[in-house]
Amino acid sequence: METPSTPSTAEDTFPTTASVVIIGAGVMGASIAFHLAERGIEDIVIVERDSPGSGSTSKAAGGVRCQFSDEVNIALAARGLEVLSTFEGDFGIDIGLVRNGYLFLLDSDESAEAFAANVALQQRMGLDSRMLTVAEVAELAPYVNTDGLVAGAFNPGDGHCTPEAVVSGYISAARRLGVRVLKSCEVTGFETGENTRSGDSTDRRVTSVITDRGTIACSQVVAAAGAWSGLIGELAGVDLPVRPLRREIMVSEPVDFDTTRMPFTIDFTTSYYVHPEGSGLLFGCPDEADDWSFNDKRDPNWLATLAEHIEARTPELGDVEAKRGWAGLYEMTPDHNALIGEAEELPGFFYACGFSGHGFLMGPAVGEVVADLMTGREPFVDVSPMDKRRFATTGLRKELNVV
Numbered sequence: 001m002e003t004p005s006t007p008s009t010a011e012d013t014f015p016t017t018a019s020v021v022i023i024g025a026g027v028m029g030a031s032i033a034f035h036l037a038e039r040g041i042e043d044i045v046i047v048e049r050d051s052p053g054s055g056s057t058s059k060a061a062g063g064v065r066c067q068f069s070d071e072v073n074i075a076l077a078a079r080g081l082e083v084l085s086t087f088e089g090d091f092g093i094d095i096g097l098v099r100n101g102y103l104f105l106l107d108s109d110e111s112a113e114a115f116a117a118n119v120a121l122q123q124r125m126g127l128d129s130r131m132l133t134v135a136e137v138a139e140l141a142p143y144v145n146t147d148g149l150v151a152g153a154f155n156p157g158d159g160h161c162t163p164e165a166v167v168s169g170y171i172s173a174a175r176r177l178g179v180r181v182l183k184s185c186e187v188t189g190f191e192t193g194e195n196t197r198s199g200d201s202t203d204r205r206v207t208s209v210i211t212d213r214g215t216i217a218c219s220q221v222v223a224a225a226g227a228w229s230g231l232i233g234e235l236a237g238v239d240l241p242v243r244p245l246r247r248e249i250m251v252s253e254p255v256d257f258d259t260t261r262m263p264f265t266i267d268f269t270t271s272y273y274v275h276p277e278g279s280g281l282l283f284g285c286p287d288e289a290d291d292w293s294f295n296d297k298r299d300p301n302w303l304a305t306l307a308e309h310i311e312a313r314t315p316e317l318g319d320v321e322a323k324r325g326w327a328g329l330y331e332m333t334p335d336h337n338a339l340i341g342e343a344e345e346l347p348g349f350f351y352a353c354g355f356s357g358h359g360f361l362m363g364p365a366v367g368e369v370v371a372d373l374m375t376g377r378e379p380f381v382d383v384s385p386m387d388k389r390r391f392a393t394t395g396l397r398k399e400l401n402v403v
Contacts, residue, residue, distance in 0.1 A: 015180060018045040018218045020374070021209045023187050023232055024225035026057035027163065027360050028352050030170035031367025032222055037177035039375050044179045045218075047211060049186040053167035056226045057360055059296070059328025061249060061284055063264050063275070064361040065102040065158035066127050069118045070337065074125050075381040077358070079365035084161060087364075091169035098276065099159035101263040103132075103141055105149055105313065111268055112151040119153055129155040141265055143316040160264055160275055163360050170367070186212045190221070190236045192346065206236065206348040220374060222350045227294070227329040229339075229353035238343045240388065242354045245330040246291040247284065248302045252320040254279035265314070272309035274317065281320060285309045296327045330357045334391065340366065341387035342373065350374060351388070 019041060022029045025048035033046050048054075064084055066077040087095050106112045115131065122129040132152035137144060140154065171181060191208035208217045223232045223240065233240030259276035266273040272285040288305050303322065310318050333339060333354035343349040352370050355362060369379040 014182070014214045015043075015045055015216055016214065017043065018180075018216050019043040020045070020220045020222065021216055021218045022046045022222045022224055023209070024048065024055070024223070024229075025052035025167070025171065025181060025183075026055050026224070026226055027053070027167050027170065027363030028057075028226070028355075028366060029222070029224040030167050030174060031363045032224060032352065032370045033179045033367075034170045034174040034177070035367045035371035036374065037174055037179050039371055039377075041371075041375065042178060044174075045216060046174075046179060046181045047185050047187055047209065047216075048181065048183050051183050052171045052181060053164050055228075056328050056331065057163045057167055057363075059249070059326055060163045060360040061273070061275070061282060062160040062163050062360065063102070063158075063273075064097075064160060065155065065264070065358075067102055067104065067118065067122060067129055067153060067155050067158065068358075069114070069121070071121065071125070072381060072383060072385055073337070073358070073362070074122055074127070076362045076365040076369070076383075078125070078127065079368070079380065080362050081157065083364035084166070084361075087166065087169060091173055093165055093169040093172070095161040095165040095169070097159060097161040099157060100261060100276070101154055101156040102158035103137070103263040103265045104153040105137065105144065105265065105267045106151045106153065107148045107267075107269050109150055115151070115153040115268075122155070127155055128157055129153065141263065143262075143314050144265065145313055145315055154263070158264065166360070166363070182211075182213070187232060187235065188212055190349075191215070192236075204237075204346055206346055220348050220350065222352060222370065222374075224352045226353060226359065227331040229331060229351065233351070236343075236346055236349055238346050238349055238351070240339060240351055240353060241333055241391065242339065243292055243332050244294050245332045246287060246293065246295055246327055247330055247357075248287065248298060248306075248325065248327040249282060249284045250303065250306060250325040251277050251282050251323050252280040253323045255281060255320055267309070267313045270309055270313070272306075272313060274310075274314060280323060281317065283310070294329065296329055298325060298327050302327075331359065332356050338362070338366070338386050339388045340370065340373075340383045341389075344389060 137152040189210040227244035230242040264275040
């Protein structure tokens with residue numbers, strides 16, 4: 001184990017052994033590594049095919065919210081926001097946290113009824129969520145065209161922050177605890193061996209991770225590769241039903257009005273959203289037609305689609321000028337819920353992926369939970385419903401509040 005005073009670099013001698021290999025250095029992998037190291041686990045290696053935070057984390061909108069329809073998701077999100085609220089003091093890095101709340105715009109009685117039930121659940125779990133009348137929506141968000149709306153849902157404690165800063169904080173803290181980060185290192189396969197269980201029966205167990213730079217012998221692996229986790233699973237013979245879904249974002253030039261009280265505003269039916277970003281605004285919406293591929297290039301036609309959403313729901317924002325933009329990938333599962341657990345068919349192979357657009361905000365809490373699972377501790381929330389075996393047993397566990 002390296003001394004905490006000697007941070008690892010990509011130029012270090014390639015490690016041939018490790019106790020844990022974590023695949024992916026986004027917020028999920030970085031958080032898991034930090035929490036494992038904090039629990040005293042040594043010889044942890046993060047393998048990243050690019051650089052830390054360069055995947056979906058760096059391309060996220062940065063939203064942090066607790067407004068979900070699933071109890072486990074609410075608990076994970078609430079813990080994540082709790083961590084982020086003290087992140088600068090705990091990790092020494094400013095993540096630009098703004099807590100102006102999340103406002104969902106609802107245009108059907110069916111959606112309003114579903115959100116009312118969700119809000120009741122959130123309130124029972126200690127959140128300050130509330131339903132709003134259309135008049136209250138207009139007062140809170142005067143830039144919104146309320147035509148066709150029937151209600152709103154709002155939690156003033158939600159907000160947004162800078163994803164890259166959160167990753168940087170976790171990676172730096174993990175390195176100080178001895179974690180090694182291998183950049184520009186791609187996983188190409190796995191080696192397995194026999195594992196003897198009670199009753200003298202045997203099955204496979206992960207024994208090594210093969211990369212394009214060499215092989216690392218290990219006893220535990222974590223697939224935290226976001227939209228690419230399904231491919232990692234295939235290499236290991238583990239079915240992780242994760243598919244990439246392209247999403248695009250635009251940030252405007254500075255605007256000439258006060259945005260300090262503007263909430264993260266989402267038109268629920270269309271998934272169009274806008275929130276303050278520095279002195280400008282950040283906009284997002286789906287493509288005209290979903291792109292279920294690893295294409296993360298910008299679409300020249302997307303701005304026209306965005307302009308239609310702006311005109312329909314927030315016409316007062318129609319004169320903003322585009323400054324920059326990017327596209328990224330959601331990691332979608334069949335029920336829009338995460339996959340968290342250990343592969344029954346390959347002991348030692350853990351996974352934390354498939355967060356379907358809300359992985360960044362749950363990263364701090366999931367890192368804690370996965371570290372507990374791997375070290376035999378009891379997590380603060382029971383995540384067994386997120387085990388991938390649900391698809392063959394209990395069935396889909398549908399999350400309704402997906403943007």
